[in-house]
Amino acid sequence: MRFTTLNLVKFGGATICTINMFRSSLAFSPKIHVETRHVAPTLPIKPWPTRWHQSLRKERRQRWFSSRGIALLSVEAAAEEESLAATTAVPSEDAAPVARGKKKNTLPDIAPCSTGHEGKKSGGAKSPRSKKAALPPFIPNPRWRDQLEIIREMRKDATAPVDLFGCSELGRRKATSPEHMRFQTLISSMLSSQTTDLVNEKAMGRLFDACGITIEGLEALGEEGIVQAIKPVSFYTAKAGNILKVCAILKTQYTGDIPRTFEELMQLPGVGPKMATLVCAYGWGEIVGICVDTHVHRISNRLGWANTWNFKNHKAQNPEKTRKLLESWMPKEHWKEVNPLLVGLGQQTCRAIAPKCGDCKLAAVCPSYSASAE
Incomplete structure (x- = not known):
């Protein structure tokens, strides 16, 4: 007779099966006996916290409370305050008797402290490493x-496209008055964003032929007419809408003229720092920046x-x-x-x-x- 044992083990709390096989040498018929039992999962043993771990946790807890404007009293200080209060307090007649044999809870008390941060959001104390070192002042090329x-x-020689088709030149072209020159300078600077000077010059020419580049003419032309005139400048749809908004603002707030200061020009739709600086320089003759x-x-x-x-x-x-x-x-x-x-x-x-x-x-x-x- 032959005796064979197979052990099937599944880790993590599964079933352990033991299969015993008995095989007779005469009958050649195996007999199988299965025993099944459940075992509990084997969890990793968590190491007991050492004194170093306990002090580290205590330090982190105190730092957490102090960063939020809260003072954390130690256990010794809390016990000392309790003993002092017990010696100075006068027991009243209605006081309930204290049950003997029970230990009082000596958990640390949490008391607010005035750190000057009340009512402010505190993201915790910043470590000195988080501060970036100040960059040295820039020194331009000495030459x-x-x-x-x-x-x-x-x-x-002044033969570049900016000399022939720049915004300052387009603003003066076919201008009928100083106000008209300033308005054309503003419109040409708005169209010049991410557009070459040659494309901007052709768009201004078509726009002048369509409406004369006046507030009344642009409003009568409408957004669709402006779009057809200024194509193919970049973002022609957005620029056409901004031009009509600027016309409405100038008509109601500036009596048809353009703003004089850099800050007021920056408030207009579609006008950025470069355009405002350019209009102040060539429209009003005032140098406010580069x-x-x-x-x-x-x-x-x-x-x-x-x-x-x-x-x-x-x-x-x-x-x-x-x-x-x-x-x-x-x-x-x-x-x-x-x-x-x-x-x-x-x-x-x-x-x-x-x-x-x-x-x-x-x-x-x-x-x-x-x-x-x-």
Whole structure:
């Protein structure tokens, strides 16, 4: 007779099966006897907290309460206060007798403390590591004046598209009065956003032929007529709606003229910092800042006038940071000429893709000069 035992085990609290097989050598017929029993799951044993763990928990608890303006009394202090209160208190006749043999609860008391943060949201005490180190002040290229003089020499012919079809030129074209010139400058600056000067010039020409670019003519033309006139400028539908909103605001609040201050211009729909600065400079003759577009932003970083270029994502640039940085160190007497000089340089020589470094006179003083671009 042969005796065989098979043990099937399933961990985690399942059934353990023991199969005993008896096989007779004569009959060759196995007899199977199955015994089944359940066992409890074996859980991992949690180590007993040591003194170090207990002190760490106590320290974390006290830090949590203190960050929320709550003082946590220790067990010893609570017991001392209880004993002091028991010795000084006078027992009354109606007081219930205290049952002997029972230990009083000596859990720590929680009492509010005046930390000066009552009524304020507290996100916890900030560690000194969370504070970012202050960046050193930006130092522009020490030869920036030499660079600016060379750019003036390169741009003295004034043949770039910005010189022929810029917003300042389009504002003066066919203007019948100073108010009309300022209004045309505002409209041309609104259309120039993310649009080339040549496309903007053609759109302004069609718009002038359709309505004369006046408040009354634009309102009579309507949004659909404006859209058909200004195509294919970028975002022509949104710009057409903003133009009609601006016309309504100017008609009711400014008696047909445009706002004079930078802050008021920024309140108009579809007008940003670049447009407001440009309109103040060429509409009212007041220099309130540097007009920074994509060309000024790119070339300023190439020349070492700014360090605001986003190298992580070249498509997510912020010219507003460049404007604030340039205005922080550049003398105000150069603010107005920076935009036409750098825009024309960017259109003709210092292009975004394949710059003509070989034809540029700034090669000797440009930190971004590339011999491979020649």
